[in-house]
Amino acid sequence: MMRAIHSSAIISPAQMTAIDRAAAGSGLDSFALMNAAGSAVGEIALRRFPQALRFVVLCGPGNNGGDGYIAARRMRASGACVALYALGDAPAAGGDAARARSACAMAPAAFDTFVPRSGDVIVDALFGAGFSRPVCEDVAVVMRKVTAMDLPVLSVDLPSGVDGRTGAVRGESFTAARTVTFVARKPGHLLLPGRMLCGALDVIDIGIPRRLVDAHAGNLRKNTPAVWGQEAMVLNAAVHKYKRGHLAVFSGGPLSTGAARLAASAGLASGAGLVTLASPELALQANAAHLTAVMLKAIDTAEALETWLDDRRISAFVLGPAFGDVEKARGFVTLLRDRRLVLDADGITAFRDDPAVLFDQFATGPTRLVMTPHDGEFARLFADLAQDPALSKIDRAIAAARRSHAVIVFKGADTVIADPDGRALVNANAPPWLATAGSGDVLAGMIGAHLAQGMPAFEAAAAGVWRHGDAGTLAGEGMTAETLVQAIRPLHA
Numbered sequence: 001m002m003r004a005i006h007s008s009a010i011i012s013p014a015q016m017t018a019i020d021r022a023a024a025g026s027g028l029d030s031f032a033l034m035n036a037a038g039s040a041v042g043e044i045a046l047r048r049f050p051q052a053l054r055f056v057v058l059c060g061p062g063n064n065g066g067d068g069y070i071a072a073r074r075m076r077a078s079g080a081c082v083a084l085y086a087l088g089d090a091p092a093a094g095g096d097a098a099r100a101r102s103a104c105a106m107a108p109a110a111f112d113t114f115v116p117r118s119g120d121v122i123v124d125a126l127f128g129a130g131f132s133r134p135v136c137e138d139v140a141v142v143m144r145k146v147t148a149m150d151l152p153v154l155s156v157d158l159p160s161g162v163d164g165r166t167g168a169v170r171g172e173s174f175t176a177a178r179t180v181t182f183v184a185r186k187p188g189h190l191l192l193p194g195r196m197l198c199g200a201l202d203v204i205d206i207g208i209p210r211r212l213v214d215a216h217a218g219n220l221r222k223n224t225p226a227v228w229g230q231e232a233m234v235l236n237a238a239v240h241k242y243k244r245g246h247l248a249v250f251s252g253g254p255l256s257t258g259a260a261r262l263a264a265s266a267g268l269a270s271g272a273g274l275v276t277l278a279s280p281e282l283a284l285q286a287n288a289a290h291l292t293a294v295m296l297k298a299i300d301t302a303e304a305l306e307t308w309l310d311d312r313r314i315s316a317f318v319l320g321p322a323f324g325d326v327e328k329a330r331g332f333v334t335l336l337r338d339r340r341l342v343l344d345a346d347g348i349t350a351f352r353d354d355p356a357v358l359f360d361q362f363a364t365g366p367t368r369l370v371m372t373p374h375d376g377e378f379a380r381l382f383a384d385l386a387q388d389p390a391l392s393k394i395d396r397a398i399a400a401a402r403r404s405h406a407v408i409v410f411k412g413a414d415t416v417i418a419d420p421d422g423r424a425l426v427n428a429n430a431p432p433w434l435a436t437a438g439s440g441d442v443l444a445g446m447i448g449a450h451l452a453q454g455m456p457a458f459e460a461a462a463a464g465v466w467r468h469g470d471a472g473t474l475a476g477e478g479m480t481a482e483t484l485v486q487a488i489r490p491l492h493a
């Protein structure tokens with residue numbers, strides 16, 4: 001009887017191997033685990049692809065192939081038409097995969113004799129956690145044929161060709177309609193392009209005790225309300241607007257005020273008790289004409305800001321959306337260095353020539369800076385990390401957070417949130433129509449509201465990213481940044 005897993009843990013292929021070893025070390029029968037995995041694959045294939053005229057199981061030389069042999073046996077036992085093909089050498093004698101192959105009692109044909117037919121459903125058990133080099137041309141040719149014929153693919157553990165650690169495609173890969181993985185999600189299921197190649201994902205419990213998983217899992221999780229819900233402010237009769245936090249957002253000049261207003265209104269909608277737009281004198285009229293609940297304050301110079309900062313009730317700041325003046329931005333950041341700050345857009349770009357100047361100002365004390373770079377902005381501050389092909393997006397975000405002493409929200413369809421202490425989350429609820437002008441400004445304001453309420457920086461950022469995705473989903477395709485703000489749901493909705 002297979003059970004789906006709902007845990008938010010994400011484990012790397014290397015951690016999975018360690019869990020596997022620990023399971024064997026604690027007396028669990030590794031072949032029984034393979035049996036559970038392969039049987040689950042067979043059952044899901046039968047249940048999800050009842051239209052199949054033939055199931056074609058493609059087995060690799062390792063344990064991923066072992067799962068394939070078990071699945072083939074399970075499907076054959078149900079009376080389905082099953083064809084079996086083996087790639088490369090037979091599995092190492094004495095191992096679980098060799099045992100699965102002989103238990104299957106079907107002689108596999110050579111991989112290069114496989115000719116895909118209309119009506120085939122492919123069970124892809126070529127490579128999983130042990131995928132270690134780009135796929136060779138004869139495998140790539142089959143992958144391309146299967147894709148061209150639009151045959152459904154059910155991948156075991158990962159679509160073969162996808163690197164489970166990074167989500168990168170090495171050479172070529174299958175595009176799965178479904179993927180069945182075991183124990184927990186791997187980074188490659190959530191990071192691009194891997195995520196787009198997995199199709200629907202089933203995470204199956206194969207009987208490894210939770211304590212062994214917890215002992216070897218690291219600090220990486222999927223971003224869900226369970227991660228940050230405990231830190232969210234609960235409203236009761238004793239609350240007043242200052243307790244809900246006062247957020248300040250810095251506006252750009254007279255011709256670029258919209259971005260800051262989006263951030264400000266998103267901050268208010270996200271639960272900040274008060275939001276003030278700090279605007280250059282020349283932009284006051286433009287801003288005043290468009291603001292209602294958001295307050296307005298003229299701030300042109302460092303001196304004016306310094307005086308305003310005497311008000312310690314202003315509990316968080318957003319600097320960057322269409323701010324424009326990078327020199328002024330650097331000066332303002334210096335004044336804000338002991339405050340809770342979201343740095344976005346021009347606020348990030350302002351430090352491209354000397355990022356250490358920024359990082360040093362936040363090096364001591366509690367983590368209070370959140371930076372929200374997209375790919376381009378990330379490369380401006382962390383060029384070496386952006387260019388290192390060995391690093392996954394998660395590795396990059398964690399290294400950047402450590403270096404900058406900031407929570408990094410590395411944006412995209414697979415946004416990664418990383419804390420300097422090594423914790424990281426991958427977000428997966430963002431719809432593609434969030435890719436619209438101003439949506440990043442809304443996100444900055446949402447995170448700012450959480451910081452203003454007193455959430456720790458990591459949780460504030462995670463909650464912002466999740467609620468942003470949720471609002472995008474609710475607003476629907478065709479939304480604009482304005483309608484996105486309208487769709488922000490209460491924290492405890």
Ligand SMILES: NC(=O)C1=CN([C@@H]2O[C@H](COP(=O)(O)OP(=O)(O)OC[C@H]3O[C@@H](n4cnc5c(N)ncnc54)[C@H](O)[C@@H]3O)[C@@H](O)[C@H]2O)[C@@H](O)CC1
Pocket residue numbers: 016017019020033034037060061062063064065066067088126127128129130131132133134135136156157158182206
């Ligand atoms: N970790 C666990 O607890 C369990 C793992 N299971 C399965 O075991 C798999 C991992 O097994 P393995 O570690 O044997 O690894 P794989 O079976 O994923 O791959 C390893 C084999 O593939 C070869 N290989 C790698 N890249 C190749 C390429 N590009 N071209 C040709 N050959 C290539 C390697 O030389 C090696 O022989 C998982 O993905 C999962 O499917 C399941 O049996 C259930 C239990």
Ligand SMILES: Nc1ncnc2c1ncn2[C@@H]1O[C@H](COP(=O)(O)OP(=O)(O)O)[C@@H](O)[C@H]1O
Pocket residue numbers: 374411412413414415430431432433434435436437438439440441442443468
């Ligand atoms: N394809 C996508 N799928 C889901 N979310 C996306 C996608 N592309 C962008 N986003 C999200 O939309 C927002 C865009 O922010 P940003 O690039 O700063 O744009 P802008 O500066 O126009 O506001 C980010 O939160 C990002 O994660």
Ligand SMILES: [K+]
Pocket residue numbers: 064124125126127128155156157158159160
């Ligand atoms: K596979």
